[in-house]
Amino acid sequence: MHHQGGASGAAPPPPPGACGLRPIPVRRAARCPVPRPRCDLNYMSVIQSCAMPGHGGIYHYLQNAPNAISRDVAHAEAHDQFVCPHCGDSVVGAVIAATRQDAGLVGVQWIRCPSCHQGVVKNTGMLAPSAPAGEAVDGLPPDVAAAYAEARNCAGVRAYTACELICRKILMHVAVDKGDAAGKSFAQYIDYLENSGYTTPTMKPWVDLIRTHGNVSTHEIPPADSGRAMGTLAFTAQLLKLVYEMDFKVKQFMSPPSSTGTP
Numbered sequence: 001m002h003h004q005g006g007a008s009g010a011a012p013p014p015p016p017g018a019c020g021l022r023p024i025p026v027r028r029a030a031r032c033p034v035p036r037p038r039c040d041l042n043y044m045s046v047i048q049s050c051a052m053p054g055h056g057g058i059y060h061y062l063q064n065a066p067n068a069i070s071r072d073v074a075h076a077e078a079h080d081q082f083v084c085p086h087c088g089d090s091v092v093g094a095v096i097a098a099t100r101q102d103a104g105l106v107g108v109q110w111i112r113c114p115s116c117h118q119g120v121v122k123n124t125g126m127l128a129p130s131a132p133a134g135e136a137v138d139g140l141p142p143d144v145a146a147a148y149a150e151a152r153n154c155a156g157v158r159a160y161t162a163c164e165l166i167c168r169k170i171l172m173h174v175a176v177d178k179g180d181a182a183g184k185s186f187a188q189y190i191d192y193l194e195n196s197g198y199t200t201p202t203m204k205p206w207v208d209l210i211r212t213h214g215n216v217s218t219h220e221i222p223p224a225d226s227g228r229a230m231g232t233l234a235f236t237a238q239l240l241k242l243v244y245e246m247d248f249k250v251k252q253f254m255s256p257p258s259s260t261g262t263p
Contacts, residue, residue, distance in 0.1 A: 054094025054114040067100065080111055080122070083131040085156070087116035130156040133163075134233045137240045139248025144173045148240060151233060160229035161217045167236040168214020171207065174198070174243060186211070198243055206235040 055073045062068050071078065079092050094112045096119070099105040109122040121128050133155035140148060147170050154163040168186075175189035176182050178198055190207060193199045199207050213232045217224050224232075 054112045054117070055096070058096060058112075069100065080109060082111065082120065082122075082127055084113040084115060084118070085120060085127070085129045085131040086113060086118040088131070088136070089113070089115040091115055093120070132156045133230065135237045135241075137237055137245050139244045140240060141177050141244075144170065144177055144240070144244070147173050148236070151236065155229055155233050158226065160224040160226055163229045164213045164217040164224050164232050167210050167232045168218070170236055170240070171210060174240075178243075199239070203239060203242065206239055209235055210239070 055078070062070060073094075077098065078095050080095050081090070081092050083090050084093070091113055094114060096110045096112055098109045099107060101107050107122075107124045110119060111122060112119050132149065132152035134152045137145075137148060147166055151163050151166040151170065154160070154166060171193065172186060172189045175192045175198075178193070178196060180189060180192040184192075190211060193207065194204065210232055213224070213228060
């Protein structure tokens with residue numbers, strides 16, 4: 001019998017498929033009885049040429065993976081919308097891999113952000129790491145910004161009691177930043193903000209709510225629930241917007257004084 005190939009008698013590699021790629025030889029694991037296809041030519045060609053953000057430049061470890069399925073990046077489940085916890089953008093992320101729930105597995109998605117290219121995991125719909133809760137606020141001084149970021153991160157991971165404690169502490173940060181001395185009582189800081197005009201009569205109920213919820217989280221046994229904590233965070237954000245962000249933004253629209261003295 002005439003054998004193709006060299007002296008070893010081995011057959012030459014199979015010809016390229018329609019996509020121009022040769023199939024990848026797959027060696028079965030010694031103990032795995034599940035047969036696998038040699039390769040998915042269409043999937044490989046899409047991965048090589050696809051310009052869709054997030055799916056490119058990735059190693060796909062599919063060889064010898066039991067019960068693995070390759071799908072086109074245009075598949076409906078190849079993308080998932082979320083707020084990236086790394087860069088803060090609201091994006092349609094590239095689902096790099098997902099467990100097969102039809103095989104009885106827990107629903108897990110490994111997703112890549114197309115903006116910053118960092119990854120997140122969704123476990124049965126819960127994002128990890130989670131995105132910060134609440135609104136972003138511009139123009140904050142560094143210590144106030146750090147405290148507010150911590151409050152948002154606490155709420156994002158459902159540490160609601162910690163979120164309320166930090167929101168209460170933010171009132172002290174604001175008072176000291178606006179000129180009051182460090183080391184005073186909390187009540188004195190509240191009075192300073194009110195007497196100095198940083199909290200108006202309309203805002204007084206907000207400050208009382210932040211203070212009251214923080215006191216409950218500090219001195220009472222029952223934990224804060226999500227509704228109360230998110231409300232506390234929302235009022236804190238509005239307070240910071242009025243004290244800092246509005247002034248910060250108006251300065252961006254104010255023209256610098258003319259060198260000629262003309263308006």
